[in-house]
Amino acid sequence: MLRQIVLLSLFLFSTGLYGILTRRSSVGLFIAIEMMINAAIINFVAFNRFLAPSHIDGQVMGIFAMALAAAEVLVGMAILVMLFRQRKNTDIQSMNSLKH
Amino acid sequence: MGEWITNSAWLITALPLFSFIIVGLFLRPLNEKLAAGVATASIGLAWLSSLLLASHYFSAEVSAEAQKTLIPWTVEWLKFQEGVTVNFGVLLDPISVMMLVVVTTVSFLVHFYSLSYMHGESGYGRYFTYLNLFTFSMLGLVVAPNIFQTYFFWELVGVSSFLLIGFYYQKPSAVAASKKAFIVTRFADLGFFIGILILGYFGFKISGEIQTGSQPLDYAFLTHPEVLKAFLNLHLANGNSLLALALLLVFMGAAGKSAMFPLHIWLPDAMEGPTPVSALIHAATMVVAGVYLVARLFPVFSTVPDVLTVIAGIGLFTSAFAAIIACTQDDIKRVLAFSTLSQLGYMMFSLGLATMAEPLGYTASMFHLFTHAFFKALLFLGAGSIIHAVHSNDVWEMGGLKKKMPITHITFAMAVLAIAGIWPFSGFFSKDEILATALHGEHYVHFIGGLLVAGLTAFYMARIYFLSFWGKARTEKSSHAHESSWVMLAPLGFLALLSLTTGFIPFAEFVKIGAPLQQEGIDLHVAIPGTLMALLGLSLSAWMYTGTLNVPKKISVALGQFYVAIKNKFYVDEVYSFITHQIIFRFVAAPVAWFDRNVVDGGVNLTGAAMRGWSSALTLIQTGQLQTYLLWFVFGTVTASLLLWGIFLGMV
Amino acid sequence: MGILSWLILIPFLTALAVIFTPDSKKIRWVALIGTGIHLVVTAVASWRYLELIQGNFDSKALFTQLQMTEKLPWFASLGIQYFLGVDGISMLMTILTSIIIFTGVLASWDVENRAREFYSLLLILVTGVFGVFLSFDLFLFFMFYEVAVLPMYLLIGVWGTGPKEYSAMKLTLMLMVGSALLLVGFLALYHGSGLHTFDFTQIATVRFPKEFQFWVFPTIFIGFGILGALYPFHTWSPDGHASAPTAVSMLHAGVLMKMGGYGALRIAVYLLPDGAKDWGLFFMGLTTINILYGAFGAIKQKDLKFFTAYSSVSHCGMVLFGVASLNMLGFKGAVYQMFSHGIMTGLFFSLIGMVYGRTHTRIISEMGGIAKVMPWLATCFYIGGFASLGLPGLAGFVAESHIFLGGFFGNVWSDITVMRILTILATMSIVVTAVYVLRGLGSVFLGPITDHHFDGLTDAKLTEKLCTGILVATLIFAGVFPIFMGHMIEGSLVPILNRLQASGALAAIGH
16 A cells, blocks of 8 residues: 555656756646655554554655645745746746756 | 263254254245354354364364274164164264364365355255255264164265255256265275175074174174174185175165266266355265275275275276376366266275275275365365356356455465375375385385376366366356355365365374374485476366467377267266166066056956956856757756665666 | 953954944044053063063073963864963064054045945954964964964955956965965974874974975975965965055065964974975075075066065065074074064055055056155165165064075085075175165155156155054164063974974983
8 A cells, every 4th residue: 555655756746846846837836846745744644553553653744745835825926926937937947047 | 071072972963953954844835045154053053063072072082092992972773683783873083083183174165165166046044054954964984883874874965965965956957966876885885885784683593602792783892802703704605605605785875875887877978966065065075985984894895905906906996097087077176077087986995905904995985085085075165166257167258267266266276285195285194105005015006096196187287277267268158257155164264274274184093093103204215206296287278278279189189089989988888877867777677568558457357358258268168048948958957856766776 | 361362352343343443433432542552561561571471581491381271162072272371472473463454544544435344354454463473372373373364365355456356366366275284383392292182282292204294394394384375385464465455464474474483483394494404405495496486576666566576476475485494593583583574564555555545556667756745654664675685773683684694504414515505595685685775665666756756645644654654663672672571482483493403312301
């Protein structure tokens, strides 16, 4: 059972990683990041359930991570909206004004 | 009183110093006349004190019939390290007392003369301040009991000479001359300094073995017979005597100060200074410091006869060389300058011919130094009086001054006779002794050379005398010339008196060294040819330079290129100028400056540029694209995990 | 709190007072009073020091006998202390610094642009300098060292002239390289001693292994050498000095460069005697190049400040030459030279500032004959010039004769013939110095006035006369009565010499 769940999380994580590396739209990036975080959460919950069922640390960590992801999306989307208002696009290739 | 002044001899040196400080700092800005007065008065006081000292010292010495070296006062000035201490002090022996008298006498007369001569010049107070500084330094040099103190004041007289030559600091030629004088003598002093290093180090070594109760740099130590023996045992790697090297280096310093060939080039240019300064510094006192130094170290020099031979050779050559040039110069002061060179050469070669067994040359040299100081100062001050009246240095712009300036004329004529060596003037006696040294020592080259120089001297001195005083006034200015004020004439009269009388002083009684002198009085074998040569020179000159003045022109044309070479002082200045500007400045200084800015500093800038290059190369990796970084990150993570996995499994 | 802490604190407190002075016109007065108080306290401290040692010293001493020490633990776990003390060398350097900062404030009397920041930075810099000379804990020393070096960047970059950013950057970066070497060296000493302390007097009890010394000595010596303008690490000096404002040039050439010589003698040679023996001749050769190279370089300079900077390279070379000759005469000459060059170069830079303030040019060929309108400045300049060419009666002569005598006397660890040849080569600089000093000063001050604008210029004002007068008087005093300085420093050099002479086989001395 654990094997299948870990494979699922590996699939989710790899999909997210692929998305991050290839997507140019920031919204797409966010979705990809969410997928990776969720893969991690699934791992937390699953390992907790199968390896140490007497503790609940993994479950707690999962909830924390979900809260963190929500907060991150909140801040990230706020920045994104501000950027979109200024630049009229969400392409991350053009977001290099700090470099130059 | 005499006893007291002997014990307080430092006072003679200190008086000009006090006056220098008071006049320079306080009086000069307030009142220049007062400053000049105080400066002159202080030297006057020093003069009287040194006369008192001399009369006491020599009378005591004559009665004691012994050479006395007194050090009445010393103070520890600097302790280099254990066993090498420099004590400043006052050393009284026959030559230092004699020099004290010469320096203070001439200095006082020059101060007095300058009161009128420099009147109305801007910087009147400054002039007297410098003169005081010079007198102090010169007196300090004269009484130095160790070679380090000599060097100390040696440099100080150099700088006062620099200041006084460049007194008219707005005149470019004066500035250039002062610079040249300082740098040439400084170059010579480099040798002197290295000589002191050698004497100091090996003296220090020797002082560990031989107890003399004095410090390694003291003259008392250096002239100590045991020490000299130890010194003579030291050799360089190639077998040459170490002492000879040290003494040659010391002599280099002496040759610079006393303007021996080839370091003579600064002295003629030094005539850019005010004339009384030339009389004091560049005729009577400072330039004889080199002769004085050799005399001071004579017991050491006499142990290395080869060095003395070099000294005698250089002295004779300079003497003849300068005398030839002097015959062609038109500037009255330059003629006098070359004549000074020539006479200094005389003194040097006389010292070079002396030995401890036959020390006549030593006495003769000191005697000539003594008499020369007065008649040469007189010549310069007389020339100053003429220049003051005519406003020109060129003898061809003078003429006919005999009637207009009678006192200057008489005194100048006496000085000319003195330097030419005509009885009963002082030059006769001292020159006679020098020639006698050469003849009795069987140095015939020196004897004949000396005779020829004596003839030449009489010729060129008479030349400027006839050109300036006889005949008709050749320019407007010289026809309106009139006699100088009594303030200027009084020193002339006094010096003329000295030129007439100093020859009769029984000098050999007072100043001697080594074995007792063989012969006393005048030797006719020397006096007759000497006087004949002088008379020949004088009459030749009288024939050529009185009347129509056609003969000199014919002769100069007949000599052709040779005459031009003499007139240009054999191009020695040009050689120096070539070496300094074309070789040293161009091929050493300029490349160093270039090398520093371009190679060394270029290296620094290159390091900076390389850093910047590296950083811009690294920015290429920094795209600013998060995704690129992430890709690298993932790549790195995967590689690292694989590696770790491999290690874990023991595969790598 | 002891008097030494006050010596460090007074400039710092003055800097604070400058920052909080309400009226910007009064800032310079605050700075002058602060540095004036410092001068008095320094005089009291040196008097007390002379009383404490009374000219006596133990000729067998192996350890620096510090006086008036103050010791407080700071980071006890790392063995770092707040440890102050003085011996003769540091006392003399403190006197020098105190004179230079006092005259430096006088010389920058007319700074109007951001005067508050200028004076406070200047005073903070000098706080660091006093700290360096008085601290005997290597960590504390290093900290003060950095405090002294860093404000220079701002002082040159903001108040400088010409290509000031470039010069400031170059100077700071090159000195930072020196600092980095020093830090490495100090840490090596810390770990190598095995004592777990930065206390200088503790580390001095250790005889480090020969191999260790062979590598650490050049690291530290070059680290200090960069600050002391050791060839070929001297090129920050001409640019830095040329761009810096007057008081900063004075402090930099007069005092900061002395920290190089001070450290090289006090730390490199004293703590690592065997390394010094191995490397002495090499550094002597390098400094001979320094001496001649600086002097020849100065001949061809066109800018008065470059001219003085190259002459500083030559003279600071003499300091390190004296240190590298490893004997009493050389050490003594080096300390004398640090003092004399500090005063002399302070005088030079203050005068250049004053002349520049009037003529608005520093190019030698553009000036001429201005002695007529500025006799005071010309006289002082010439006195400084004579001191620099080693005229007897001025401080430079005493220093140079010691250094050359030291080089000639040699030591038993190096080839004496080579040392003598190097010494004779170095001696030639006295002629070259005469050439460039007389040429340079002659074309600025003597001859006819070249530009009619110069006719209306004025001579020194009262503050300027005070500033140059103090410096000239110090030069003359030090030159005429060298015996005073001798009494002060001789005893402090003895331990350095004895440690050199103590047999290398001794693993540890004392404890």
